[in-house]
Amino acid sequence: MVTRGFFSGRRPPSDTDARIPPGQYLEQGFPVLSAGPTPRVRTEDWSFTLKHGPKPIKKWSWAEFNALPQSKMTRDIHCVTAWTKFNTPWQGVLIDDILADAGIEPPTAFTLALSFDGYSTNVPAKDLVTGKAMVALLYDGKPITADHGGPARLLVPHLYFWKSAKWVNGLQFTERDEPGFWELHGYHMYGDPWREQRYSSDS
Amino acid sequence: MSAEPQPQPQSPWQTATISRIEKRTPRVTSFWFQPSRPFTHLAGQHVDVRLTAPDGYQARRSYSIASAPEAGAGIELAIERLDDGEVSPFFHDVAAVGDEIELRGPLGGHFIWEASDGGPVLLVGGGSGVVPLMAMVRHRGSQKSAAPIALVFSARVWDEVVFRDELIRLDDRRDGFDLVLTLTREQARRPADYSRRVDAKMMAQAMERLPKAPRLAYVCGSNAFVSAAAEALIDAGVPAGIIRTERYGV
Ligand SMILES: Cc1cc2nc3c(=O)[nH]c(=O)nc-3n(C[C@H](O)[C@H](O)[C@H](O)COP(=O)(O)OP(=O)(O)OC[C@H]3O[C@@H](n4cnc5c(N)ncnc54)[C@H](O)[C@@H]3O)c2cc1C
Numbered sequence: 001m002v003t004r005g006f007f008s009g010r011r012p013p014s015d016t017d018a019r020i021p022p023g024q025y026l027e028q029g030f031p032v033l034s035a036g037p038t039p040r041v042r043t044e045d046w047s048f049t050l051k052h053g054p055k056p057i058k059k060w061s062w063a064e065f066n067a068l069p070q071s072k073m074t075r076d077i078h079c080v081t082a083w084t085k086f087n088t089p090w091q092g093v094l095i096d097d098i099l100a101d102a103g104i105e106p107p108t109a110f111t112l113a114l115s116f117d118g119y120s121t122n123v124p125a126k127d128l129v130t131g132k133a134m135v136a137l138l139y140d141g142k143p144i145t146a147d148h149g150g151p152a153r154l155l156v157p158h159l160y161f162w163k164s165a166k167w168v169n170g171l172q173f174t175e176r177d178e179p180g181f182w183e184l185h186g187y188h189m190y191g192d193p194w195r196e197q198r199y200s201s202d203s
Numbered sequence: 204m205s206a207e208p209q210p211q212p213q214s215p216w217q218t219a220t221i222s223r224i225e226k227r228t229p230r231v232t233s234f235w236f237q238p239s240r241p242f243t244h245l246a247g248q249h250v251d252v253r254l255t256a257p258d259g260y261q262a263r264r265s266y267s268i269a270s271a272p273e274a275g276a277g278i279e280l281a282i283e284r285l286d287d288g289e290v291s292p293f294f295h296d297v298a299a300v301g302d303e304i305e306l307r308g309p310l311g312g313h314f315i316w317e318a319s320d321g322g323p324v325l326l327v328g329g330g331s332g333v334v335p336l337m338a339m340v341r342h343r344g345s346q347k348s349a350a351p352i353a354l355v356f357s358a359r360v361w362d363e364v365v366f367r368d369e370l371i372r373l374d375d376r377r378d379g380f381d382l383v384l385t386l387t388r389e390q391a392r393r394p395a396d397y398s399r400r401v402d403a404k405m406m407a408q409a410m411e412r413l414p415k416a417p418r419l420a421y422v423c424g425s426n427a428f429v430s431a432a433a434e435a436l437i438d439a440g441v442p443a444g445i446i447r448t449e450r451y452g453v
Contacts, residue, residue: 001218001255001303001305002255002256002257003254003255003256003293003302003304003305004297004302004303005293005297005298005302006254006255006256006262006293006297007256007257010262010289011258011260023253023261023263025262031426031450031452032426032430032450033450034448034450035313035447035448036433036443036444036446036447036448037433037434037436037437037443037446037448038430038433039443081265081452082263082264117443118444147430181313182313184312185311185312185313186310186311186312199215199310201215202215
């Protein structure tokens with residue numbers, strides 16, 4: 001439905017069109033969104049735990065985690081609040097390398113990413129492996145600021161950005177696809193920006 | 204093959220007709236929308252609005268619902284004009300009564316308060332961030348809830364205090380709703396108000412106006428405001444776990 005009198009349009013240059021999912025606009029800044037106050041997580045207190053259900057498989061301290069193989073990824077990211085940001089440069093540890101260090105293959109098809117502030121979000125295991133996702137430690141070559149989820153955040157760039165849990169401190173394999181924080185509050189279980197899977201009522 | 208008619212999946216988008224427009228402050232105007240598929244919202248929820256240009260280009264933004272769930276007669280959105288923005292100037296300069304706009308909602312299940320949630324509640328809003336908090340304050344009134352609520356509302360100047368007369372009227376009832384205004388670029392006009400940015404001391408004093416420590420705190424506004432106000436609450440001793448935030452962006 002055309003809106004009477006709306007012309008303006010910040011239509012992005014056509015050579016970038018194909019990189020902007022439906023309903024998104026191109027953002028130059030880096031907006032911050034969160035459900036509560038920004039937790040200040042000190043690296044001394046930071047740890048990352050891999051779990052199968054309630055059972056811990058392996059736990060890394062900040063130093064141990066930083067000693068894992070590091071990879072770089074530059075990706076477009078898409079926030080459900082409709083901004084898309086091109087070419088965001090991250091460095092961190094691929095989920096593949098975390099699993100390899102723990103000596104396991106994904107034991108189930110589903111995971112919940114867990115955060116220091118109690119936040120959680122579900123991501124299918126297949127969306128985390130084969131180079132698709134990492135626990136990011138650096139943004140643009142510098143430590144990730146607290147507002148953006150530092151010292152470490154999950155990065156799953158092909159899904160809406162709420163799946164890239166800030167202040168991440170663990171990954172839990174679950175038997176079923178269990179909704180996380182926003183998924184319990186009306187957001188989509190999967191969150192593919194190309195299919196505009198924003199809210200639970202979206203197919 | 205079955206000849207049964209299959210229910211058509213409904214698009215989450217619907218058209219809503221603008222039924223009333225009222226300027227609230229020099230920069231904020233309220234728009235009332237009559238959805239073609241009426242819905243009931245919860246205080247604190249928002250809708251997404253979508254504008255479509257003739258060439259198919261679309262812009263969408265979120266706006267909190269200012270009206271109480273009980274208000275009927277459509278939903279009120281209070282939109283602040285950002286001069287270099289895309290969607291808010293459209294509403295201020297172009298939109299007129301009778302226009303049809305696409306929207307979807309109600310959305311959001313976290314930043315909400317229902318009278319049954321009880322109190323005490325501490326609300327902290329900056330600029331247009333007062334909008335979802337206004338829905339909560341109005342909901343308290345229509346439900347005749349006795350939950351103690353204190354609203355700390357930061358605006359630049361007196362004339363930019365959105366919903367000012369209504370808020371002061373509610374405050375004057377002394378029925379458990381307490382309004383704290385703070386002006387960042389002008390002298391306070393009421394004796395107990397402030398003229399500075401929100402800080403931990405102001406939060407601590409706002410809490411003293413409640414009969415006991417808040418059970419819930421809600422902070423809404425620009426990203427910078429929400430960060431500062433949430434820090435101030437934590438410094439004033441509010442547990443991080445009871446603070447809910449909604450950020451309007453840059
Ligand atoms: C849950 C939620 C509820 C909200 N509720 C309300 C509400 O009740 N009332 C309200 O007024 N607002 C509300 N907002 C904010 C609202 O959604 C819009 O962000 C706001 O109206 C600005 O939109 P705009 O299109 O006018 O400006 P935009 O075009 O989005 O621009 C915003 C600012 O960013 C800059 N900018 C960004 N991109 C560009 C670009 N490509 N070119 C130039 N400049 C750019 C501009 O300087 C401008 O000042 C809410 C936001 C959220 C997330």
